[in-house]
Amino acid sequence: MPASPVSPDIAPLREFVTAFGRLLDEAPDEPRVLREGGALLRRLVSRDDWLPEAFAQPHPEYYRQYLLHADSTERFSVVSFVWGPGQATPVHDHTVWGLIGMLRGSEESQGYAEQDGRWLPHGAASRLAPGDVEPVSPTVGDVHRVRNLFEDRVSVSIHVYGANIGAVRRHTYPAEGGRKPFVSGYSNSLLPNLWDRSAELRGA
Numbered sequence: 001m002p003a004s005p006v007s008p009d010i011a012p013l014r015e016f017v018t019a020f021g022r023l024l025d026e027a028p029d030e031p032r033v034l035r036e037g038g039a040l041l042r043r044l045v046s047r048d049d050w051l052p053e054a055f056a057q058p059h060p061e062y063y064r065q066y067l068l069h070a071d072s073t074e075r076f077s078v079v080s081f082v083w084g085p086g087q088a089t090p091v092h093d094h095t096v097w098g099l100i101g102m103l104r105g106s107e108e109s110q111g112y113a114e115q116d117g118r119w120l121p122h123g124a125a126s127r128l129a130p131g132d133v134e135p136v137s138p139t140v141g142d143v144h145r146v147r148n149l150f151e152d153r154v155s156v157s158i159h160v161y162g163a164n165i166g167a168v169r170r171h172t173y174p175a176e177g178g179r180k181p182f183v184s185g186y187s188n189s190l191l192p193n194l195w196d197r198s199a200e201l202r203g204a
Helices: 009-024 030-045 198-203
Strands: 064-070 077-083 098-104 107-115 118-119 126-128 135-138 144-148 153-163 169-173 181-182
Touching: 009 030, 009 064, 009 077, 030 098, 030 135, 030 153, 126 135
Parallel strands: none
Antiparallel strands: 064 077, 077 153, 098 135, 098 153, 107 118, 107 126, 107 144, 169 181
16 A cells, blocks of 8 residues: 655644734734735745645646635635746736745746726836745735746745635736726635644644
8 A cells, every 4th residue: 555645744834824813913004014924924935845735736727726724804815826837817906915925936927007098017027936025915016917937847826915815806907908807716625724733732
């Protein structure tokens, strides 16, 4: 009988979720959340040994968005974005603050701005490597397009949003102008069990 694969230790994600909840308890103002929350996310994505494989599976045609945790009052959510080779988003917004942390691979984020009724690339694109974190929000820049920089491998980023992002009414921005509403939802129906600490307690 083949040995069962070893499950990763998801304690880093549990610790991140707990710390982020405490931060929101203390400081709901966006600048501090982006600054101190960004530091928490940077610590989480500085190591790549905690994300269960079930939440890192690509789709051959389009990127996937897996919910890892949603706060019970929907103050924030944590999501893994899994990009197959060369996959990209449409130009889109978020309508809430967000933090994007690169876990593995690399992605490019190109900001957009409205000009004469159309949304056009604005400023230089940013490239995220593992450990990098970038904010988004209506106050710091909210409309962008993201793509996997690799044409031959999967990239994974961890996103934190100031809402249950899969249930937020957002928009895409077609090249011909205007905007189209969408609700992203999630690619998974089951969540990782962050709260089973029995092995940790048995070993203590």
